[in-house]
Amino acid sequence: MENKFINTTSIDFFGMNHEKILFCQDKKSGLRAIIAVHNTVCGPALGGTRMWNYVNDQAALTDVMRLSRGMTYKNAISGLNLGGGKAVIIGDSKTQKSPELFNKFGEFVDSLGGSYITAEDVGINPHDMVHVYEKTNHVTGLPGKKGDPSPITAYGVYMGMKAALKFQTGSDNLVGKKILVQGIGHVGLYIVDYLHKEGAEITVSDINSDLVQKTVAKYGCNHVHPDKVYDVDMDIYSPCALGATINDTTINQLKCSVIAGAANNQLMDEKLHGEILFQKGIVYAPDYLINAGGVMNCYAEIHDISDAKVMEMAGNIYQTTTDILTSSRNENIPTSLAANRLAEKRISEESEKLK
């Protein structure tokens, strides 16, 4: 097993200030992975493992660094005693999985001595985690425990969406509101269910046409081709597929007054696109704030917190979203910046306690 360890404690690599980055390679099982521990001031770094066929290693490194930093902010703003970390396994999740590969990955996770706790992310399921668990205890999202975090994530997003609508229009009533859900996978489908129950006018979009057909048949909602999403007139845009859908091109096409979805890293350039949305008067509910239900579920698994309590924690996303949007208005700054400031405040308070 080759183990190349970079300790970045004293160097601000790429301006993101990571604590540790571990490159993992095992030729026998074919494992190639990167684990990034961004910050452990609030507690051990927790964040899922993504399995993805990256175009090259640099793309994998960039992804894991951005995602792990996002986890630091997400965990801090959610008041959890957790830091931020993430892992990526480089490979095709449909053809390259094996128990040996996940065993080796588990050994690497274990070598970090609990400073990183893993879970599922895109391309990984609870069954894969069982093989990681054979080699380390630092795992959440195991079958028979809290399980799939998507329903809790969806509930938190729904709460954040309602808070953002109330902030924008004075009412959080979704009846008749035109809402486009982009990506109806694990989280998006639960969101559609909440919106349907409340009487919203839903449009869905997904690259998986079978899924679209089934969803339209079940909920009687509208659908739109993935290329036409930004032509649709909507009250709320809910990005629930991949990140960076708000970018230089789409930002001028979007016809909505609220953005609230589950996808991570929705803004391609957080500073620039956060500022433009703010200037346009589009209320953007910060992604890592409203999609934190999933990590709350992992936290509950570690600390044996009841399902009812986790739902209560996810329900509090409504109030936190209101607080962030209010401070954005009062301080005349983008909502993404207001969220970052609150997360950084918590990290700095925890850091003071450690001194």
Ligand code: NAD
């Ligand atoms: P998923 O893979 O189950 O669903 C994603 C869906 O998006 C799929 O149905 C896919 O076909 C669709 N999609 C991909 N590209 C698309 C495109 N260009 N246009 C339209 N649809 C497209 O993933 P998920 O677990 O539902 O997560 C969705 C997003 O939420 C991801 O960005 C994920 O990182 C984030 N997130 C998920 C959780 C969770 O609990 N699962 C928690 C926090 C954040």
